[in-house]
Amino acid sequence: MSITQWAAEARKGDDEAFAKLAGSCQERLYRIAYAYLKNEADALEAVQETVCRAYTKIRKLKQPEYFLTWITRILLNYCADEAKRRSRSFRPLAEYDAGVWDATADPDLAAAIEGLDEKYRRIVVLMYFEGFTLTEIARILELPDGTVKTRLHKALGELRRHLGEGEWNHA
Structure with missing residues (x-):
C-alpha cells in the first residue's frame, strides 16, 4: 500500500x-x-x-x-x-547532520544560512535539507506558492550577497 x-x-x-x-x-x-x-x-x-x-x-x-x-x-x-x-x-546549521546537503562541508554557507531571518531559513531548510518542493513547502507553511517563491528568491539573494557571487548558486 x-x-x-x-x-x-x-x-x-x-x-x-x-x-x-x-x-x-x-x-x-x-x-x-x-x-x-x-x-x-x-x-x-x-x-x-x-x-x-x-x-x-x-x-x-x-x-x-x-x-x-x-x-x-x-x-x-x-x-x-x-x-x-x-x-x-x-x-546552527553547521551542526545539522542529516539531509540533502552536508552543512559542515562549507562553514561559511552554514553561517550565512544561520544568519537568515526565520521565515527565509525555514524555507531553505525544508527545500535543501529535506527535499520538499516549493508547492509542498507552500502547503506545509500555509502560504501561497508565490510567497514561498519570493521568500526563497530573497533568501538566495541574501546568501549570495553574504557569500559573494562565487561558485555556490542553487537558483
Whole structure:
C-alpha cells in the first residue's frame, strides 16, 4: 500500500494503517524537529506529540495524498510553540547532520544560512535539507506558492550577497 492508501484507511479508523503512516515519516519528522529544537530528547518528544496529535485528528485530513504535508505542518507548529516557550534559538546549521546537503562541508554557507531571518531559513531548510518542493513547502507553511517563491528568491539573494557571487548558486 502507498502512503495515500494508508492515509485513506487511517481516516476510516484503521489503526494499523496509521501506525504504518507514522513509521514511514518518523525519520523525516525527527530530522526537522532536531533542526529546530537542538537536542535528541526534545526532537523525540516533538515527534511523539506530533504523531499523537495527528492520530487524534486524522479524520480531519481532507486529502490523503497530502498526509506528509499535513503532519509536517503539525510538527512545525509544535516546534515553533516549543521554541517560543523555551526561548531557544534555531540550531546552527553547521551542526545539522542529516539531509540533502552536508552543512559542515562549507562553514561559511552554514553561517550565512544561520544568519537568515526565520521565515527565509525555514524555507531553505525544508527545500535543501529535506527535499520538499516549493508547492509542498507552500502547503506545509500555509502560504501561497508565490510567497514561498519570493521568500526563497530573497533568501538566495541574501546568501549570495553574504557569500559573494562565487561558485555556490542553487537558483
